[in-house]
Amino acid sequence: MRFASPIYFVLLVLVVTAAYVLFRRERQVYGSIRFSSLRNLKKVHPSFWQRLRWLPKVLRLLALTLLIVAMARPQYGWKETEIFSRGIDIMLLTDVSYSMKATDFRPNRLEAAKRVMEEFIEGRKGDRIGIMVFATTSFLLCPLTLDYGVVKEFLENIEFDIVDGNSTAIGMALAYGVKKLKDSTAKSKVIILLTDGENNAGKIEPLTAAEMAEALGIRVYTIGVGSEGTAMVPVNTPFGVRYIPQTVHIDEDTLRKIAKQTGGKYYRATSEKKLEEIYKEIDKLVKTKIEEKTHQFYDERMHYFVISALVLILLEAVMSATRFISLP
Numbered sequence: 001m002r003f004a005s006p007i008y009f010v011l012l013v014l015v016v017t018a019a020y021v022l023f024r025r026e027r028q029v030y031g032s033i034r035f036s037s038l039r040n041l042k043k044v045h046p047s048f049w050q051r052l053r054w055l056p057k058v059l060r061l062l063a064l065t066l067l068i069v070a071m072a073r074p075q076y077g078w079k080e081t082e083i084f085s086r087g088i089d090i091m092l093l094t095d096v097s098y099s100m101k102a103t104d105f106r107p108n109r110l111e112a113a114k115r116v117m118e119e120f121i122e123g124r125k126g127d128r129i130g131i132m133v134f135a136t137t138s139f140l141l142c143p144l145t146l147d148y149g150v151v152k153e154f155l156e157n158i159e160f161d162i163v164d165g166n167s168t169a170i171g172m173a174l175a176y177g178v179k180k181l182k183d184s185t186a187k188s189k190v191i192i193l194l195t196d197g198e199n200n201a202g203k204i205e206p207l208t209a210a211e212m213a214e215a216l217g218i219r220v221y222t223i224g225v226g227s228e229g230t231a232m233v234p235v236n237t238p239f240g241v242r243y244i245p246q247t248v249h250i251d252e253d254t255l256r257k258i259a260k261q262t263g264g265k266y267y268r269a270t271s272e273k274k275l276e277e278i279y280k281e282i283d284k285l286v287k288t289k290i291e292e293k294t295h296q297f298y299d300e301r302m303h304y305f306v307i308s309a310l311v312l313i314l315l316e317a318v319m320s321a322t323r324f325i326s327l328p
Contacts, residue, residue, distance in 0.1 A: 002298070004073035011068045015061055022057050059316040066309035070302045077298035087126040088286055089144055089186040091177045092117060094158065095195035095225075097135040098165040102196070102246070104231035105272050109196055112272045113225060114155055120279045121148055121155070130180065131155060134173035136164035136201050140180060169202030170195055170251075174209035174220065174258070181218055189218045190286050193258070196225040198251035210258040220262040221282050222255035225269050 003009075094117070096110060105112035121129060128144040129151050139162055142154035174193060181189045191213065199206050213220050226248040233246045252268065259266040265285070269275035 001301075002075050002077060004075055004298075006072050008068055008071040011071070012065065015065050015068070018064070019057075019061050022061075023054075056316045056320045059312045059319070063309040063312035063316065066305045066312065070305035070309065074301040074305065075298040076301050077296055087128060087146075087186055088188040088190055089128045089130075089181055089184045090124070090190045090192065090286065091130045091132060091144070091181055093132050093134060093173050093177050093191060093193040095135065095168060095197065096133045096158065096160055096162055096165060097168045097197060098160065099168075099196050099233065099246070100165075100225075101160065102226065102231040102233045102248075103243070104227040104248070105225070105275075109225050110158070110160070112275065113194055114158055116272070116275050116279050118152055118155055119276070120283055121151055123283050124148065128184075128186065131158070132173065132177055132180070133158055133162050134169060134176075136167045136169055138169070138173045138176040139163050140176070144180070144184070167201035168195060168197045168199060169204075170199040170254070171204040171206040171209045172202035174206060175204045175212060178209060178212045178216060178218055182216055188286065189216070190264075191218055191220045192223065192282060193220060193255075194223045194225060195255070196248070196250060198249060199254065206254050206258055207261070210261045213258075213262045218262060219264040219286075220258050221264040221285075222259045222266045223269055223275070223278055224250040224252055224255055224267070225275065226250055227270050 094110075094113060100110040100113075101108045126146075128146055129142075129148065130140070130144040131142040131151065131154055132138060132140050141158065141162070142151055145151060170193070174191065177191045177193070181191070210220065229248060230245040231248050232243040234241050234243050250268070252266070256266040258264075265282075267278040267281075269278055
């Protein structure tokens with residue numbers, strides 16, 4: 001509810017003034033009747049209608065108030081909001097080679113990456129997201145979709161041995177991701193490639209795959225995961241699982257070149273906190289621009305107040321001419 005001409009509320013001062021004058025004048029009107037004794041008059045009680053002798057005046061003032069409110073043009077409105085969004089298609093490429101079992105991230109690199117990616121997915125709006133895992137080979141775990149619940153469910157199910165984890169084919173994984181985005185009609189197409197190693201398998205070189213991405217207008221953000229120096233990696237032995245130190249070696253030069261060639265950016269995550277910061281920064285860089293257009297509609301409600309005022313005026317006139325008639 002709103003009022004198109006609220007300036008007319010100033011006239012309510014007239015209502016207050018009229019009320020003051022009417023009721024003050026009533027108190028100042030006195031009469032005199034000669035009786036030898038007031039004993040019998042004290043036994044006389046005013047009737048029900050005598051107690052309501054103020055009612056016509058109140059109805060008149062209320063009608064005047066309603067007319068002033070009507071002049072202020074009360075309106076009832078609602079809003080309709082149109083949202084225009086040209087979303088981004090994002091493919092998450094995640095390394096699941098056995099080196100991702102390293103415990104420099106807790107409980108390991110893969111689980112830490114999954115937690116951070118889940119937060120990234122929850123922050124998106126209007127974007128299609130897909131998930132692909134890779135090691136020696138690549139596997140499309142979740143195709144591009146707007147159903148983030150489904151995406152997160154697939155994300156939770158990422159584990160080792162989905163594909164052969166003995167080596168890492170970064171070039172093949174990137175080429176496969178480019179293929180899945182090739183026919184996308186989205187305004188922007190993005191690949192976020194997360195790995196902790198170097199390309200040591202596959203028939204397509206990473207920079208060749210980067211050229212493919214560049215040709216199709218796909219930006220690639222690369223993330224190297226792993227602490228500096230060495231990290232403890234679990235290894236199955238005849239005596240059970242043993243943790244042995246392994247040197248962290250990430251082909252940062254290649255990852256940096258991939259990102260630069262495609263218009264993306266390379267990041268190095270040496271801790272889970274750093275990884276969280278990286279995904280937050282990427283989230284801002286690939287944010288979908290959402291435009292909103294609001295339409296307001298209003299219906300006039302003035303006639304309800306005018307009709308109510310006329311009814312009160314008519315009722316006051318009838319009462320003043322019948323039950324509350326004043327005799328000279």
